[in-house]
Amino acid sequence: MRVLVCIKRVPAPGGKVLITEDGTDIDTRHLGFTIGPHEECAVEEAVQLVAEHGGHVTVLTAGPPEAEEQLRYALSMGANAGVLVEHGAHDPQATATALTETIRTLESEDGNFDLILFGNESADVGNYQVGIRVACALERPVVGGIKGIDVADESTHVLLHRENADGVEVYQAPLPAVAAVKEGLNLPRYPSIQGRLRAKKAPLRTVQPKTAPGGLRTVQLRQPPEKQHETVVLGYGADAADSVVDLLTEKGVV
Amino acid sequence: MLLVLVEDDSGAVSGGSQEALTLAHGLATDLNVPVHAAAFGTRGEFAATLGAYGVSTLHLLEGPFADAYSPECWGAALAELVRHIGAIGVIAAASEWGNEVLAHASARTGEAFASNCVTVDAGQQWSLTRVRGGGMLLEDAELAGAVKFVSLTPGAVEPAELPIPQQITTDSFVPESTDTLVHSTIVDRKSRGAGVALSTARVVVSGGRGVGSAEGFESLEELAELLGGAVGCSRVATNSGWRPHSDQVGLTGTKIAADLYIACGISGATQHWVGCMGAKSILAINTDPEAPLVTRADYAVIGDVHQVLPAILERARARKQVQGVA
Numbered sequence: 001m002r003v004l005v006c007i008k009r010v011p012a013p014g015g016k017v018l019i020t021e022d023g024t025d026i027d028t029r030h031l032g033f034t035i036g037p038h039e040e041c042a043v044e045e046a047v048q049l050v051a052e053h054g055g056h057v058t059v060l061t062a063g064p065p066e067a068e069e070q071l072r073y074a075l076s077m078g079a080n081a082g083v084l085v086e087h088g089a090h091d092p093q094a095t096a097t098a099l100t101e102t103i104r105t106l107e108s109e110d111g112n113f114d115l116i117l118f119g120n121e122s123a124d125v126g127n128y129q130v131g132i133r134v135a136c137a138l139e140r141p142v143v144g145g146i147k148g149i150d151v152a153d154e155s156t157h158v159l160l161h162r163e164n165a166d167g168v169e170v171y172q173a174p175l176p177a178v179a180a181v182k183e184g185l186n187l188p189r190y191p192s193i194q195g196r197l198r199a200k201k202a203p204l205r206t207v208q209p210k211t212a213p214g215g216l217r218t219v220q221l222r223q224p225p226e227k228q229h230e231t232v233v234l235g236y237g238a239d240a241a242d243s244v245v246d247l248l249t250e251k252g253v254v
Numbered sequence: 255m256l257l258v259l260v261e262d263d264s265g266a267v268s269g270g271s272q273e274a275l276t277l278a279h280g281l282a283t284d285l286n287v288p289v290h291a292a293a294f295g296t297r298g299e300f301a302a303t304l305g306a307y308g309v310s311t312l313h314l315l316e317g318p319f320a321d322a323y324s325p326e327c328w329g330a331a332l333a334e335l336v337r338h339i340g341a342i343g344v345i346a347a348a349s350e351w352g353n354e355v356l357a358h359a360s361a362r363t364g365e366a367f368a369s370n371c372v373t374v375d376a377g378q379q380w381s382l383t384r385v386r387g388g389g390m391l392l393e394d395a396e397l398a399g400a401v402k403f404v405s406l407t408p409g410a411v412e413p414a415e416l417p418i419p420q421q422i423t424t425d426s427f428v429p430e431s432t433d434t435l436v437h438s439t440i441v442d443r444k445s446r447g448a449g450v451a452l453s454t455a456r457v458v459v460s461g462g463r464g465v466g467s468a469e470g471f472e473s474l475e476e477l478a479e480l481l482g483g484a485v486g487c488s489r490v491a492t493n494s495g496w497r498p499h500s501d502q503v504g505l506t507g508t509k510i511a512a513d514l515y516i517a518c519g520i521s522g523a524t525q526h527w528v529g530c531m532g533a534k535s536i537l538a539i540n541t542d543p544e545a546p547l548v549t550r551a552d553y554a555v556i557g558d559v560h561q562v563l564p565a566i567l568e569r570a571r572a573r574k575q576v577q578g579v580a
Binding site for chain 1: 323353395399437442446495507513574
């Protein structure tokens with residue numbers, strides 16, 4: 001089966017997030033970057049699915065030229081080909097258009113992807129919609145929040161599992177399909193040395209699709225106000241137990 | 255008019271939807287337009303509650319598709335209703351369901367969607383603030399387009415009924431686009447059965463690196479059971495294989511809204527903090543008095559969870575026994 005994974009280069013979470021001087025983006029000069037946690041699981045899942053059913057994994061990202069780093073990381077995990085969509089904006093409609101156009105080009109050359117995986121939402125912007133917009137444009141089924149994927153051997157449909165507050169739901173979708181996955185789907189592997197060496201030299205394809213801006217425009221980013229408060233230290237070690245139980249009683253939970 | 259997508263919570267209008275209705279009423283007053291509501295299936299019993307929030311018309315989306323949730327069909331149905339009634343704005347609670355259905359509907363109408371908003375001001379464009387990275391940053395943004403889709407972060411607006419309820423009419427809308435749509439179908443649903451759900455638990459007892467092992471969580475489970483709460487954990491505990499991922503509190507796990515969060519041996523990186531900052535109060539138990547979660551907590555015990563927890567369990571059980579006798 002042919003699997004496409006769409007990943008995003010995001011700032012590695014650290015302590016406080018700094019904002020650029022013009023106030024419109026995250027100041028990344030002192031930050032490292034990583035693949036979003038949901039998407040890292042998507043890459044792992046794709047590599048496992050292809051190991052089981054045979055096929056090919058393509059990994060794609062829309063971002064700055066530096067996102068090559070994340071594509072190569074996905075290749076080192078076992079993906080077979082990488083595509084960089086040069087596209088700077090976080091605008092979810094424009095991003096979805098850029099991805100859709102690129103996917104159409106790739107599919108016109110080599111046939112449809114049976115499964116396209118997205119992260120449920122990006123770790124930095126969290127618009128909760130790019131994967132769904134792409135799926136709608138391609139007229140394919142899509143379910144979000146996925147934490148389990150089973151492909152039937154005949155590869156005609158896929159079972160998609162997700163959790164909600166009440167339990168687990170299982171969806172069946174005909175292939176080709178799209179799934180937006182969440183961390184917890186699997187435990188992503190640590191790339192091997194051989195994988196890293198292979199990924200370092202692998203050729204990447206770069207495309208520059210034209211897009212029009214969508215209707216959501218960032219004006220500025222702000223730090224949320226930090227709640228000013230004192231931490232009440234109830235005590236040290238086992239001696240604090242009485243004070244803790246007093247607190248539990250006061251909160252009405254004992 | 256503005257349209258509010260109403261979420262069903264065990265047969266009632268969900269709390270998040272009541273917040274969305276309150277926001278919509280304020281925006282509609284500024285724009286001088288009525289508020290309509292949309293619900294899936296036969297939800298006529300919602301009418302009284304919706305009238306109290308100022309809704310003048312309830313549209314029930316009906317048809318074979320409405321019996322079982324299919325994100326594609328429900329999104330397409332909502333998009334069709336939006337076009338049919340000429341809504342200029344669509345508002346829902348930013349639950350997983352609300353965000354999913356609005357993403358589908360906005361994609362199908364070709365309009366923009368601002369998810370996880372905390373404030374919205376209506377005008378030609380809508381000026382809004384949304385939360386990013388689960389609350390690490392706030393984004394001020396402008397939303398343009400013929401139909402504006404917005405989801406509202408839970409807890410951002412205090413729900414308020416009108417002093418005099420609005421007269422409400424109910425009609426049904428049967429969409430056509432759902433007949434031919436390629437879509438997923440729900441084929442199985444497993445209830446979690448016994449146990450308290452992490453996202454709605456009043457008390458969450460959570461463990462991280464300091465718990466040290468899968469066995470170390472036994473005392474957390476005992477305390478959670480004693481307090482009628484749920485057990486949570488940090489990303490370290492999940493990635494070490496001590497707990498299932500469904501227990502993870504954090505940006506990529508569950509965001510909790512407990513009255514009390516007891517964090518045992520969790521340092522509290524940003525990824526974890528955004529999952530637990532919705533708790534009303536936080537008690538951190540940690541050997542490190544400078545750990546971020548200790549400095550952000552309301553209460554702290556400085557010490558090793560392996561010594562502190564058994565002592566708390568012993569005292570709490572004794573207290574409970576005394577209360578039982580009294």
